[in-house]
Amino acid sequence: MHRWIPDVAQLIFEFIYDPIRTEEDHEGRATVVALARTCRAFKDPALDVLWAQLHSLDALVICSGGKRDVNNKLIWDRPLYDADWRILAQYGKRVRTLTISSQSDTWDISTMQLLSCFPVPGPILPNLTKLNWLSNREDFFPFLRRFCGPNLMALSLSPISWSVHKCAAIASLALSCPLLKEFKCVDAEDSSMQAISEAVVGWNSLQVLQVGPLDEQALTHAGSLQTLQDLRFSISDLKSPVLEFCSPRAAVEISIPSPSSFCAFIENIHFSTQRLHLFCERYDGMFPELFFSRLKACFRNPGELLELGLVKTIPHNRSIILSSIMLHPLVSFKGLNYLNLADLCTSDIDDAFLEELAVSCPNLQDLYLGDKGRWLIAPQATFDGVVSLLKHCHQLFSLGIFFSATFKNDFTDVLRADAINLNIKNFSVGASPIIDPMTVTVVLSSLIPNANRINHCAHGSAELQDMVERWDTVNTWFKSFVSARKHSWEQGWLEGKAVLERNVTV
Structure with missing residues (x-):
């Protein structure tokens, strides 16, 4: 038998049944169990896969002579003999991940006590690399160290309450x-x-x-x-x-x-x-x-x-208002590609600060400024500030900003070719005030044509209801405007190409 067969077989068995990927794949588990009984070459790699991850100690107890009592608790009702310990050792060395769940009331404390009498020095599961000890049981914690060996690489604990015994067990880990x-x-x-x-x-x-x-x-x-x-x-x-x-x-x-x-x-x-x-x-x-x-x-x-x-x-929704002066130190973080201040009210930041931030931090990919709150305060930032961000931060993928989606002058002033951003997929406006959905749709469909939708506060007070309905209208029209603009551009390109070809021919 070639040496490489067990390694190849284990890879195949892990594809059939991967306990890390899913713990409910009964069909895959049954298939690997059948393969383990097929021949000697398949036995060890199949058992390694089956025992790699345990979601309780039930299997170890049952395979070594344990059973459930009338209260559905796992127990050993007789002493463990040498043959039982050998079975435990045979399967225990294959376990790589163990989870002691928070629903561990099905175990009797005598079961854990007897298991801790494992006659071989060292941990009960010598090759365990990951342990999720999620039980809060006071009487279990003293046995934690019996599962923590030199090969353990990851340990997760989640006790609800802390006692002297639990602290003592953790301090010496x-x-x-x-x-x-x-x-x-x-x-x-x-x-x-x-x-x-x-x-x-x-x-x-x-x-x-x-x-x-x-x-x-x-x-x-x-x-x-x-x-x-x-x-x-x-x-x-x-x-x-x-x-x-x-x-x-x-x-x-x-x-x-x-x-x-x-x-x-x-x-x-x-x-x-x-x-x-x-x-x-x-x-x-x-x-x-x-x-x-x-x-x-x-x-x-x-x-x-x-x-x-x-x-x-x-x-x-406490209104903690940030101003441009308070946020100005952020322009010193010139390497920023992620900035999240979505939970803070940024109504007092202006277009000048947004432009300075964009120039100072051109590598921004994800930027969120006040778009999570349902603010009733009118923001100072306008479309001009948004355009500055789009113009200078070409890598922006997600943008959330609380701003005034209104226009003091002709909206064509913000339709700048150098501000068109094809990377933005997520655009969030929070509770940004809006008056004319048609004009806003025209502008956004031009500047961020690849956005999936315009996210906004879906629910709010009566004062925000008109804002919600207007942004809903923008979302209704957005994709149609993008498609129409794309069709118009393609049509113009084809007409221009035809004129050029005729001129060349002449």
């Missing part, structure tokens, strides 16, 4: 899986900060770290990792630590209580990251006027920042 690359515990709270921080300090190969609050030592360690690609944490009572985030490839996501608390947090922080996203729970009564100035001061080289976002996580 780094010793069990020192080469961990991905750790997620996004539901962590203040009471777990010290335990999670202690574990984080012990990992030197992290690529993904998504947690709640961390202490200064853990943040300093995470910020120094050159391997880091994704960092997410929250701030609470951590006041103005001295930190240096020097992982340029890492996307940094910070959950903040409010913009004011973030300003206090970043007084002694320096960023060298290319992607920064802030998730705000609430907006203060007054948005800090120097927010973006202080943010700019945190970057040693603002021109290296590629992505910046400020998103609110709790829906509300």
